[in-house]
Amino acid sequence: MSTSHPDKPKPGLLGQLADFFDDRTGYRALVHEALYERVPGGARWRYVWGSTLVFAFLTQVITGLVLWSSYSASAQTAWESVYYIQHEMTGGWLLRGIHHVMAQAMVVLLALHLMQVVIDGAYRAPREVNFWLGLVLMMLVLGMALTGYLLPWDQKGYWATRVATNLAGLVPLVGPSLQQLVVGGPDYGHHTLTRFFALHAGFLPATLVIMLVVHLSLFRKHGLHAKQPITKPDAMFWPDQVLKDAVAMLAVMAVVLGVILMPALRAMLDGRPIVPGELGAELGAPADPSQPYAAARPEWYFLFLFQFLKVFEGWGATGEFFGAIVVPGLTMAVMFLMPILGRWNLGHRFNVAFTLAILGGAGLLTALALNEDYCARWIDPATFADVRELHEKTEGDPAKIAAALGNDPGKIADFKKRHRKWDAYRHSQAFLDAAVQAKVDAERSIELAGRPEKIPPAGALELVRNDALSQGPKLFAQHCASCHAHVDPAAAGASALLAKASAANLFEFGKAAWMRGLLDPKQVAGPAYFGNTAHKEGDMVNFVTNDLTDRDTWKPADIEAVIAAMAAEAGFADTQAPPDLIEKGRTLIADGERCGGCHKFGDNDMELGSAPDITGWGSKEWLVGILTDPTHERFYGDSNDRMPSFGKADEGAMPLLTSQQIGLIADWLRGEWYRPAAAAH
Amino acid sequence: MNRHQGNADRGQPVSGGPAASGRRNFLAEFAAMVCGGLAFLAPVGAGVWMFLDPLRRRGAAAAFLPVTELSGIPDDGVPRQFPVVADRVDAWTGFAAEPIGAVYLCRQKGSQTVEALSATCPHAGCFVEIDKAEKCFRCPCHNSRFTIDGGIVAPSPSPRAMDGLECQVGKNGAVAVKWQNFYTGIAEKVARP
Numbered sequence: 001m002s003t004s005h006p007d008k009p010k011p012g013l014l015g016q017l018a019d020f021f022d023d024r025t026g027y028r029a030l031v032h033e034a035l036y037e038r039v040p041g042g043a044r045w046r047y048v049w050g051s052t053l054v055f056a057f058l059t060q061v062i063t064g065l066v067l068w069s070s071y072s073a074s075a076q077t078a079w080e081s082v083y084y085i086q087h088e089m090t091g092g093w094l095l096r097g098i099h100h101v102m103a104q105a106m107v108v109l110l111a112l113h114l115m116q117v118v119i120d121g122a123y124r125a126p127r128e129v130n131f132w133l134g135l136v137l138m139m140l141v142l143g144m145a146l147t148g149y150l151l152p153w154d155q156k157g158y159w160a161t162r163v164a165t166n167l168a169g170l171v172p173l174v175g176p177s178l179q180q181l182v183v184g185g186p187d188y189g190h191h192t193l194t195r196f197f198a199l200h201a202g203f204l205p206a207t208l209v210i211m212l213v214v215h216l217s218l219f220r221k222h223g224l225h226a227k228q229p230i231t232k233p234d235a236m237f238w239p240d241q242v243l244k245d246a247v248a249m250l251a252v253m254a255v256v257l258g259v260i261l262m263p264a265l266r267a268m269l270d271g272r273p274i275v276p277g278e279l280g281a282e283l284g285a286p287a288d289p290s291q292p293y294a295a296a297r298p299e300w301y302f303l304f305l306f307q308f309l310k311v312f313e314g315w316g317a318t319g320e321f322f323g324a325i326v327v328p329g330l331t332m333a334v335m336f337l338m339p340i341l342g343r344w345n346l347g348h349r350f351n352v353a354f355t356l357a358i359l360g361g362a363g364l365l366t367a368l369a370l371n372e373d374y375c376a377r378w379i380d381p382a383t384f385a386d387v388r389e390l391h392e393k394t395e396g397d398p399a400k401i402a403a404a405l406g407n408d409p410g411k412i413a414d415f416k417k418r419h420r421k422w423d424a425y426r427h428s429q430a431f432l433d434a435a436v437q438a439k440v441d442a443e444r445s446i447e448l449a450g451r452p453e454k455i456p457p458a459g460a461l462e463l464v465r466n467d468a469l470s471q472g473p474k475l476f477a478q479h480c481a482s483c484h485a486h487v488d489p490a491a492a493g494a495s496a497l498l499a500k501a502s503a504a505n506l507f508e509f510g511k512a513a514w515m516r517g518l519l520d521p522k523q524v525a526g527p528a529y530f531g532n533t534a535h536k537e538g539d540m541v542n543f544v545t546n547d548l549t550d551r552d553t554w555k556p557a558d559i560e561a562v563i564a565a566m567a568a569e570a571g572f573a574d575t576q577a578p579p580d581l582i583e584k585g586r587t588l589i590a591d592g593e594r595c596g597g598c599h600k601f602g603d604n605d606m607e608l609g610s611a612p613d614i615t616g617w618g619s620k621e622w623l624v625g626i627l628t629d630p631t632h633e634r635f636y637g638d639s640n641d642r643m644p645s646f647g648k649a650d651e652g653a654m655p656l657l658t659s660q661q662i663g664l665i666a667d668w669l670r671g672e673w674y675r676p677a678a679a680a681h
Numbered sequence: 682m683n684r685h686q687g688n689a690d691r692g693q694p695v696s697g698g699p700a701a702s703g704r705r706n707f708l709a710e711f712a713a714m715v716c717g718g719l720a721f722l723a724p725v726g727a728g729v730w731m732f733l734d735p736l737r738r739r740g741a742a743a744a745f746l747p748v749t750e751l752s753g754i755p756d757d758g759v760p761r762q763f764p765v766v767a768d769r770v771d772a773w774t775g776f777a778a779e780p781i782g783a784v785y786l787c788r789q790k791g792s793q794t795v796e797a798l799s800a801t802c803p804h805a806g807c808f809v810e811i812d813k814a815e816k817c818f819r820c821p822c823h824n825s826r827f828t829i830d831g832g833i834v835a836p837s838p839s840p841r842a843m844d845g846l847e848c849q850v851g852k853n854g855a856v857a858v859k860w861q862n863f864y865t866g867i868a869e870k871v872a873r874p
Binding site: 159163167180184289290309310318395431434649650656 | 732733736738739747748749750752753761762764769772774779780781783800804805806807808814815816819821823824836837838840841853854855862864865866867868873874
């Protein structure tokens with residue numbers, strides 16, 4: 001320790017500096033103590049798990065701190081800032097990817113570390129306290145995983161967290177208050193995010209660091225629990241064990257990077273372009289409390305708990321309480337008792353069996369959960385065709401089913417069994433469809449967020465809610481599809497859909513092709529136009545089938561001119577068409593002897609009321625008008641067939657649709673929505 | 682070690698030393714703990730005080746909210762989903778007319794009354810969907826199933842039937858629903874404050 005040893009030559013400048021600090025801190029002894037720990041029986045691979053966990057944690061600290069420097073926890077900025085990290089910041093996808101995948105690796109490493117400690121009996125005296133600390137550390141890590149899932153504030157995290165926090169409400173006595181404290185109020189919002197973030201990046205890691213320091217110092221105090229029998233001579237921690245640890249850390253990191261980069265490799269092999277934003281952690285559509293999310297699932301390492309809740313089907317509230325609180329609580333209690341039980345040989349065996357059973361059970365439940373969700377991928381629905389047919393024929397009435405099966409108990413039991421399987425198939429298919437929809441919604445949100453105008457201050461959700469491509473199909477399905485079809489007539493299965501519809505097919509409404517179909521005598525009274533409406537034998541059908549087929553008045557070129565002019569009214573004029581074609585069509589339409597005999601068009605002499613005004617037909621303004629009130633004299637007036645006035649309401653009542661929603665439907669029907677520049681070319 | 686001695690090595694007698702009375706020691710220890718404790722009380726107390734703030738926050742009081750018009754609900758006995766729109770406050774942000782949830786409304790043939798069910802699953806709070814093929818409700822999260830009028834289909838993870846909501850039909854046909862959230866996962870239907 002002394003600087004003035006008589007036998008030693010005076011050290012150089014660097015040595016003097018080192019001496020200066022060592023005199024005042026004694027760091028050499030500390031470093032020596034840290035590195036020259038005796039490893040009984042020499043360095044071994046089985047001792048690396050603890051070190052890889054420390055490494056994983058440090059990786060999370062490093063990546064987490066940098067993510068923190070770009071993250072903004074609020075309901076209008078969380079998704080937006082994560083979008084910016086993932087899709088716009090240099091290397092953001094890699095950093096977030098490492099943080100996301102390493103979190104999962106940490107859970108796996110925890111399971112391995114725990115399993116090794118239990119199997120080796122390393123929890124026995126005097127290491128009980130350290131085992132308990134390890135369990136606390138495990139819960140802290142799982143807590144960080146749970147809280148981190150919400151932070152991007154996407155649909156997936158939002159709905160999964162709703163379930164998790166609702167379960168917290170089941171804790172006896174304090175449940176509802178606990179839930180309200182965690183959520184940060186009566187409803188999910190800003191304070192849910194700020195609290196989860198404070199837990200994720202503050203409370204939990206700070207506690208973890210303190211616990212980890214104690215865990216490691218206790219580990220050093222007791223020394224390494226060597227696996228017996230020892231056959232090799234002892235070695236030093238540095239460099240023998242450190243080398244093995246470092247190799248293991250490198251392997252963990254390689255796996256993490258491999259998981260992140262695998263899709264890039266696949267894209268490269270398929271010759272597809274690599275989009276860095278799509279690598280690493282995914283980002284769903286922004287959280288929307290009013291939009292159901294059927295693909296809500298927790299992160300895979302919590303899937304077994306998710307599945308476990310289904311085990312208690314039929315138990316009612318008791319089952320919920322049992323599955324979510326009692327069983328996990330008892331399991332943790334048993335684990336805390338392990339060091340005590342392990343004093344006896346039988347107890348130790350029980351501990352090993354218990355740990356393996358828990359891990360095996362968790363694995364089994366995870367497999368079950370995955371099978372329930374994905375089984376439609378490998379089950380052929382054709383095998384249930386008869387079940388489905390019988391079910392539809394009998395409308396699911398058990399008495400009718402029994403009668404159809406000749407009241408044969410064997411056949412009925414078999415039907416029930418296969419019906420359950422069919423049910424499972426449909427369940428899985430619904431999940432897969434929801435997952436596809438979630439992906440479509442996510443991609444569209446990201447596309448919208450990438451507009452040159454950027455995200456408005458009200459957040460990305462406003463972009464999605466005002467996007468005709470996202471909202472149009474949903475609004476159409478809810479308000480229009482009970483009568484109208486929206487299907488490409490050339491598509492497979494279109495005729496069945498058209499036959500079911502009771503009003504016109506609105507696919508490509510306003511375009512020349514739609515108008516050509518309307519003016520086709522073979523189609524006008526068909527299901528795609530007036531066939532299933534009150535106008536089936538109306539004036540228009542009569543006109544198209546009789547007048548329009550009179551080749552003396554209507555030359556095919558005249559009809560084409562009318563079609564071109566009508567498409568131009570909708571704003572879909574064919575730019576390749578000869579310039580006078582549209583003008584010619586307009587003159588024909590306005591003519592009192594032709595279309596103008598019923599329809600008002602521009603400033604022709606027709607009065608409103610006999611047939612819809614077709615000035616600006618198919619334009620957004622025209623569509624908004626007819627959706628708002630088809631009974632207006634500008635449109636169908638008294639002869640309106642069933643179509644609701646979506647935008648009109650009596651004094652004090654609420655219209656069926658807001659003007660914003662009507663505008664979205666009109667835009668969607670017209671195919672008008674934001675398209676990124678690259679795709680438009 | 683001659684130049685950099687720690688305080689303890691300075692060789693001065695410790696105040697009081699072993700001769701000091703036990704009572705004086707006790708007083709010093711007690712005072713030290715009280716002073717230290719008091720010093721920490723302020724930040725910890727203030728922290729806990731603010732941390733518990735969400736407990737005194739209440740959601741919007743249950744109120745009848747206009748949802749749609751009677752003509753918007755076909756009288757075919759098939760429930761239809763409608764968004765519930767209301768002003769919403771999220772901590773410091775106020776939203777005007779935001780969708781805050783969804784209800785299923787159902788009208789029987791020729792009836793002028795409407796049945797309303799909350800779309801929130803009473804099991805764990807997911808969004809219940811309608812299964813047209815099976816003519817039932819189904820929750821996509823844990824497979825809870827309900828009959829078309831919201832009754833429970835056994836065996837179900839859900840501890841109770843879907844939550845019915847009070848529904849009023851005004852003279853002008855306006856349909857209003859008393860919007861409430863209920864605690865999930867318990868057998869009784871208890872409204873959240």
